[in-house]
Amino acid sequence: MSPVTTNPSATPVAHPAASDGSLDRSLSGSTEPAASQGSLSGQRSRSVVPGGCPLWVVHRPGPEIVSAKLWIRGGSSSDPIGQRGSHQLLAGLLSRGCGDHSGEALADQVEGLGAGLRCEASEDGLLISLKCAAADADQLLPLLLTLVQKPWLLDDQIDLERQLNLQALQRHREDPFQLAHDRLRQQLYGAGPYGHDPLGVEADLAAIRRDSLSEQAAQLGRQGAVLVLAGQPPANLEALLTRESGPGGWATQAPLANPAWASSSQPGDGSNRLACTEEDTEQLVLMLGAATVPLGHRHGLALRLLHCHLGVGMSSRLFVTMREEHGLAYDVGVHHPARLGAAPFVFHLSSSAERAFEATTELLNEWQRLLQQPLSSDDLALARAKFRGQEAMGRQTGSQVADRLALVLGHGLPADFTDRCLGELDGLEPADLLAAARELLASPNLSLCGPAQALGEAESAWRKHSLSS
Amino acid sequence: MQVLTRGVTDLGVSQAVSEGGAPVGSTLTTNLTTNLATGLATGLTTDLETDCVADGIGVAVPQPVCRTGGSASLGEPQQRLLGQGAAVVSLDLPQAPVTCLDFWCRAGSAAETLAESGLAHFLEHMVFKGSERLGAGQFDLRVEALGGSSNAATGFDDVHYHVLVPPSAAAEAIDLLLDLVLAPRLDPEDFDLERQVVLEELAQSEDQPEEVAFQQLLSRACPGHAYGQPILGRRQALEGHRSEAMAAFHQRLYRADNCCLAVAGPLGDGALLEHLERSALAGLARSDQPKPTDRANSSPGALSDPARLHLQPGSDTVALPRLEAARLLMAWQVPPAGDQEAVIGCDLLTTLLAEGRRSRLVARLREQLRLVESIDLDLNGLEAGSLVLLEAVCETEHLPAVEAEIRRVLLELIETPPPLAELERAQRLVGNGYRFGLEAAGSVAGLLGNNHLWGRHQPIQAPLDALTRWDPQRLWRELTPLLDPERAFCLRALPA
Numbered sequence: 001m002s003p004v005t006t007n008p009s010a011t012p013v014a015h016p017a018a019s020d021g022s023l024d025r026s027l028s029g030s031t032e033p034a035a036s037q038g039s040l041s042g043q044r045s046r047s048v049v050p051g052g053c054p055l056w057v058v059h060r061p062g063p064e065i066v067s068a069k070l071w072i073r074g075g076s077s078s079d080p081i082g083q084r085g086s087h088q089l090l091a092g093l094l095s096r097g098c099g100d101h102s103g104e105a106l107a108d109q110v111e112g113l114g115a116g117l118r119c120e121a122s123e124d125g126l127l128i129s130l131k132c133a134a135a136d137a138d139q140l141l142p143l144l145l146t147l148v149q150k151p152w153l154l155d156d157q158i159d160l161e162r163q164l165n166l167q168a169l170q171r172h173r174e175d176p177f178q179l180a181h182d183r184l185r186q187q188l189y190g191a192g193p194y195g196h197d198p199l200g201v202e203a204d205l206a207a208i209r210r211d212s213l214s215e216q217a218a219q220l221g222r223q224g225a226v227l228v229l230a231g232q233p234p235a236n237l238e239a240l241l242t243r244e245s246g247p248g249g250w251a252t253q254a255p256l257a258n259p260a261w262a263s264s265s266q267p268g269d270g271s272n273r274l275a276c277t278e279e280d281t282e283q284l285v286l287m288l289g290a291a292t293v294p295l296g297h298r299h300g301l302a303l304r305l306l307h308c309h310l311g312v313g314m315s316s317r318l319f320v321t322m323r324e325e326h327g328l329a330y331d332v333g334v335h336h337p338a339r340l341g342a343a344p345f346v347f348h349l350s351s352s353a354e355r356a357f358e359a360t361t362e363l364l365n366e367w368q369r370l371l372q373q374p375l376s377s378d379d380l381a382l383a384r385a386k387f388r389g390q391e392a393m394g395r396q397t398g399s400q401v402a403d404r405l406a407l408v409l410g411h412g413l414p415a416d417f418t419d420r421c422l423g424e425l426d427g428l429e430p431a432d433l434l435a436a437a438r439e440l441l442a443s444p445n446l447s448l449c450g451p452a453q454a455l456g457e458a459e460s461a462w463r464k465h466s467l468s469s
Numbered sequence: 470m471q472v473l474t475r476g477v478t479d480l481g482v483s484q485a486v487s488e489g490g491a492p493v494g495s496t497l498t499t500n501l502t503t504n505l506a507t508g509l510a511t512g513l514t515t516d517l518e519t520d521c522v523a524d525g526i527g528v529a530v531p532q533p534v535c536r537t538g539g540s541a542s543l544g545e546p547q548q549r550l551l552g553q554g555a556a557v558v559s560l561d562l563p564q565a566p567v568t569c570l571d572f573w574c575r576a577g578s579a580a581e582t583l584a585e586s587g588l589a590h591f592l593e594h595m596v597f598k599g600s601e602r603l604g605a606g607q608f609d610l611r612v613e614a615l616g617g618s619s620n621a622a623t624g625f626d627d628v629h630y631h632v633l634v635p636p637s638a639a640a641e642a643i644d645l646l647l648d649l650v651l652a653p654r655l656d657p658e659d660f661d662l663e664r665q666v667v668l669e670e671l672a673q674s675e676d677q678p679e680e681v682a683f684q685q686l687l688s689r690a691c692p693g694h695a696y697g698q699p700i701l702g703r704r705q706a707l708e709g710h711r712s713e714a715m716a717a718f719h720q721r722l723y724r725a726d727n728c729c730l731a732v733a734g735p736l737g738d739g740a741l742l743e744h745l746e747r748s749a750l751a752g753l754a755r756s757d758q759p760k761p762t763d764r765a766n767s768s769p770g771a772l773s774d775p776a777r778l779h780l781q782p783g784s785d786t787v788a789l790p791r792l793e794a795a796r797l798l799m800a801w802q803v804p805p806a807g808d809q810e811a812v813i814g815c816d817l818l819t820t821l822l823a824e825g826r827r828s829r830l831v832a833r834l835r836e837q838l839r840l841v842e843s844i845d846l847d848l849n850g851l852e853a854g855s856l857v858l859l860e861a862v863c864e865t866e867h868l869p870a871v872e873a874e875i876r877r878v879l880l881e882l883i884e885t886p887p888p889l890a891e892l893e894r895a896q897r898l899v900g901n902g903y904r905f906g907l908e909a910a911g912s913v914a915g916l917l918g919n920n921h922l923w924g925r926h927q928p929i930q931a932p933l934d935a936l937t938r939w940d941p942q943r944l945w946r947e948l949t950p951l952l953d954p955e956r957a958f959c960l961r962a963l964p965a
Binding site: 063111 | 663
């Protein structure tokens, strides 16, 4: 597998103007020895922006681009009670006026340079993404910290952004996958931090007030943040990043690992582990899932290998059995995002309403198989190859590199977390995967969306299956 | 305007193209098939290549814009013709961690007869069911065991099959891919099973009311033309297809003069290209009959008349079940993909109108008047005549105002040339979009393959040069009249 992990871009970069030396000198807060070699990502160096935000730079030869990712701990899982959707609302407002820039001026500047800027909330954090030509970076990078330090939060813009989010929530109801997923979320997390879509809940969203958004804005960075730049950033980064925000910088620090995480999933009994949403559709959508563990948990890697085995690529188990052998679905897969808390592990499938019983039974059988049989050594080898392949494929562009590094660091994990995982792959045995599955996947929840008759047949398949008891 | 057909591993059916979208002039974004994403991603990727989206500021397809010429670091594509005329186009990307192989063929849904409805796409599924040498699933298994991945997509004009592999495995992957694509087994039993999968794909798309609305728009705007027919095919036709007809379709179209293989990645000493001289592609025969469109005279608009698109202006209203928000959809015909210069001008025009918060339509309808949740204007480069498609999402009661305001914005532009600053903004956005797209091997191969398939042999820099040839007066004189509301088909889709 060495070809996959060999990255020619890891060779030292010939950009004297952006050498680590000048970077270190210019960044007053940087006490850490810089420069660790990333085998997958290119050459990376670390420093600290005044105020405490870690700054990672990954130099990449080739296209003259800068991709920046500012990851700020605290996303929709930190939405205050009764204000579900407030972090996404806040994220949307950051680019609608900050510091000396009105929202329009900001958009004029970014778009006028042909750049892209995006602010969004996920469950665990806010992510600000900027991508621009290297030659324009000195004009745009100063905006990054201004966005989070000095947002305007004008009432008028709050109203607009709120309205857009409310309408997006409404439109999402057109998608049966979204409907099934929303129900599954409630099943897995109830009123807990992951119990709602980052966009929020309509009644809450309508009631969010400016003062509470201001409060949240003032808290940005308190739980940690990290800034990653990939590509060919300019040399005088400290000066650029603090040009607008002042020499004191932005008060934050590197995110900590796993803040007080404890398993909180409480599997119910068979009856409330089934949720049905009736819709007049052609297909029945099935989502079968469980709340598991954070990225970096001792079982985390085993689950990600199971994900590769079951859902990555056309040779994956679910694709082959459900689609190639049974012709039951066009779309089938596994959803297992990285999370700070109990990440969901979900099978998803949509199949014709008239085949509801068969599809449900087959999907449940596949889940059951995880709990009963260890992977064959061939299957495990294939899963490892896919894991390595994904890591390599996911580093083709600067923004992918920055995104992955920001995610890992945002979770309070070491920058070489991925390399460590790759190193641990070969040590994992089929028995380890089976143990992880038995510990974390024993009592899945099933969420269905489709026409009444299909729901009835799927429900009967569920009741007949041992997984429901 | 493509149906991406194979792996859909992300929850939410996300068919978003994995390599960061298609640059200028190639097949652009598809409202028909890419709007299903619920924004969920797998594993460690929170954001594969979606830095910039319609809701944010700036470009939809992120890329670097260096005024000094962002493509300067790239070499030029090399073209060679094999054996009986199949083309190979390649670009050396010494730094790329993967090699992309992208096989293109002029066998999209527009090549179907009426009776063959859906066969182009169905065949694309069947190709992966194996050849005489490769059993079902063997291709996927071998590519993925190497850490690679593959996918395929069928459009109106063409179909393509692409594989990403570690560079050291590229030669092996070429042989596997060509074997599949040029000699598919088309076993009748596999055929019946895969028909189920295609029917599931159709049902899934019918459950997305937005896709239904777009299909209805195109069927009204392009009556009697392939672009008005669903790429997935009509259900009844799909249920009746037999494998023999598919074999005939394959035999007719997968010919040397219809095909092109694009290779982007580290090419090293050239052994890979030498390898191609001995590959199945070199032995591929030419078509039995000369095509109406020969590359020799593929000047803009050389496509024969019967195939030319004649969009039918008009308007209609439909009520769709399960629609939550109303849609205003509009379609305009603009010059065909072969007229690169005009297509790039159209890209500038749609960008000026609807890309980013400061674009005219977004600024007026979403930011100021607050009539819409979103408004998008997509350019779809197509060989028989490109399509500009507009989608506005709004409350039903706002629909008349939305329509009137869109009309007003368009007529203002038709009335008065845009200020230079507005054009320059669009040039930056489009130019960066193109340059950013050259960062990954997959999008480079897609761009090269599509262009060469249709006889557009040009330097990487060409679209960027073309951008600079447009000034406000010329854009206004030559292209803005094309977006006259009177030239559009307008469909109002209301929640039933």
